[in-house]
Amino acid sequence: xxxxxxxxxxxxxxxxxxxxxxxxxxxxxxxxxxxxxxxxxxxxxxxxxxxxxxxxxxxxxxxxxxxxxxxxxxxxxxxxxxxxxxxxxxxxxxxxxxxxxxxxxxxxxxxxxxxxxxxxxxxxxxxxxxxxxxxxxxxxxxxxxxxxxxxxxxxxxxxxxxxxxxxxxxxxxxxxxxxxxxxxxxxxxxxxxxxxxxxxxxxxxx
Amino acid sequence: xxxxxxxxxxxxxxxxxxxxxxxxxxxxxxxxxxxxxxxxxxxxxxxxxxxxxxxxxxxxxxxxxxxxxxxxxxxxxxxxxxxxxxxxxxxxxxxxxxxxxxxxxxxxxxxxxxxxxxxxxxxxxxxxxxxxxxxxxxxxxxxxxxxxxxxxxxxxxxxxxxxxxxxxxxxxxxxxxxxxxxxxxxxxxxxxxxxxxxxxxxxxxxxxxxxxxxxxxxxxxxxxxxxxxxxxxxxxxxxxxxxxxxxxxxxxxxxxxxx
Numbered sequence: 001x002x003x004x005x006x007x008x009x010x011x012x013x014x015x016x017x018x019x020x021x022x023x024x025x026x027x028x029x030x031x032x033x034x035x036x037x038x039x040x041x042x043x044x045x046x047x048x049x050x051x052x053x054x055x056x057x058x059x060x061x062x063x064x065x066x067x068x069x070x071x072x073x074x075x076x077x078x079x080x081x082x083x084x085x086x087x088x089x090x091x092x093x094x095x096x097x098x099x100x101x102x103x104x105x106x107x108x109x110x111x112x113x114x115x116x117x118x119x120x121x122x123x124x125x126x127x128x129x130x131x132x133x134x135x136x137x138x139x140x141x142x143x144x145x146x147x148x149x150x151x152x153x154x155x156x157x158x159x160x161x162x163x164x165x166x167x168x169x170x171x172x173x174x175x176x177x178x179x180x181x182x183x184x185x186x187x188x189x190x191x192x193x194x195x196x197x198x199x200x201x202x203x204x205x206x
Numbered sequence: 207x208x209x210x211x212x213x214x215x216x217x218x219x220x221x222x223x224x225x226x227x228x229x230x231x232x233x234x235x236x237x238x239x240x241x242x243x244x245x246x247x248x249x250x251x252x253x254x255x256x257x258x259x260x261x262x263x264x265x266x267x268x269x270x271x272x273x274x275x276x277x278x279x280x281x282x283x284x285x286x287x288x289x290x291x292x293x294x295x296x297x298x299x300x301x302x303x304x305x306x307x308x309x310x311x312x313x314x315x316x317x318x319x320x321x322x323x324x325x326x327x328x329x330x331x332x333x334x335x336x337x338x339x340x341x342x343x344x345x346x347x348x349x350x351x352x353x354x355x356x357x358x359x360x361x362x363x364x365x366x367x368x369x370x371x372x373x374x375x376x377x378x379x380x381x382x383x384x385x386x387x388x389x390x391x392x393x394x395x396x397x398x399x400x401x402x403x404x405x406x407x408x409x410x411x412x413x414x415x416x417x418x419x420x421x422x423x424x425x426x427x428x429x430x431x432x433x434x435x436x437x438x439x440x441x442x443x444x445x446x447x448x449x450x451x452x453x454x455x456x457x458x459x460x461x462x463x464x465x
Binding site for chain 1: 207208209211246249251276277278280281282300302304327328329378379407408409432433462464465
């Protein structure tokens with residue numbers, strides 16, 4: 001069973017529906033115990049980092065995510081969920097879960113013709129192979145909606161990049177964690193494929 | 207680099223697909239979900255469902271349509287038509303719509319834009335505006351006037367000013383629909399689109415008037431639109447999603463070609 005972490009972060013049912021469409025059983029939960037019993041966890045998110053972290057802490061999900069990460073449960077971060085696996089977010093100077101060293105930063109100093117938030121379909125370039133990116137080719141497009149992006153400290157943690165004025169990390173991971181800045185649940189067949197692979201993933205990078 | 211988006215709008219009346227010409231003479235032309243599914247499979251980038259139902263029973267059918275779309279179609283889609291409150295917006299969002307379009311009610315009560323942005327996020331709050339050319343005057347210096355009630359009521363409100371105000375109030379995206387061009391198939395109002403796109407820092411979806419592929423090219427280049435909305439070109443089978451995207455791609459407009 002896949003648990004989808006619910007922390008009042010918007011439209012979680014779209015992740016649940018996308019999982020169902022590829023025959024993967026998933027359920028939204030805000031109960032830390034349920035999270036710890038799950039085989040896999042999807043940590044999604046739309047919204048602001050400070051309110052997301054406040055909500056995760058109030059519900060005990062913040063600690064539960066830390067335990068699940070330490071126990072080796074396969075984890076998939078999406079959008080704000082991805083930004084929160086780093087140590088800190090510039091958005092409201094918010095401390096994150098710190099699973100991976102690095103920061104979440106805002107798009108800054110872009111050509112004024114480039115709009116922020118970065119909304120729409122954009123291409124990924126694969127930085128290093130990962131089982132969850134199997135079949136994804138350089139230039140394949142995914143759907144993005146964000147004004148901040150993850151900036152892992154270690155190059156080894158970057159699995160894909162995307163360009164919007166600046167080349168940023170659009171997929172990162174380490175061990176049992178994989179996380180995307182784009183929304184697989186809104187990215188057509190390419191996104192559904194990623195969710196399908198996550199449902200079978202062993203939780204290692206090779 | 208972001209791709210330009212091909213968006214299709216499905217007018218839904220009592221759960222059925224309808225198509226209007228200059229905002230009148232709507233007729234039913236099929237099942238909206240079936241159409242949406244076909245376009246999704248052909249590589250459409252985004253969908254808009256516009257509810258032109260007046261009755262409250264019709265509104266419940268719309269929620270049902272939205273839920274069914276959300277369980278079959280995994281690209282962003284927005285819903286508009288008759289949204290008067292944050293509750294309407296939240297209900298549609300929970301039913302699975304990525305974005306919600308406000309139009310008439312936002313002109314009458316601009317705070318609705320901010321309230322929606324606070325409740326569902328700017329990225330999900332789309333300001334849709336119906337615009338008609340008028341004699342420039344003090345209230346409408348640009349000569350582009352906002353009209354509401356589906357094109358029936360001119361508001362003495364300048365469209366360029368309204369676009370800027372909408373952005374400041376929290377809208378994350380604009381749909382600019384030319385009532386003069388709507389349904390004519392003679393091309394978008396490129397000047398209107400460009401003037402608004404240059405006035406705001408949020409994405410602009412051009413709407414109204416598409417009849418040939420070159421119209422899309424014009425509005426995405428000269429008109430500076432981020433997305434082009436088409437309806438009858440696709441609904442009546444004159445063109446496919448793939449044909450339109452291939453046409454644009456071949457002329458150097460960046461489109462999402464693999465999906």
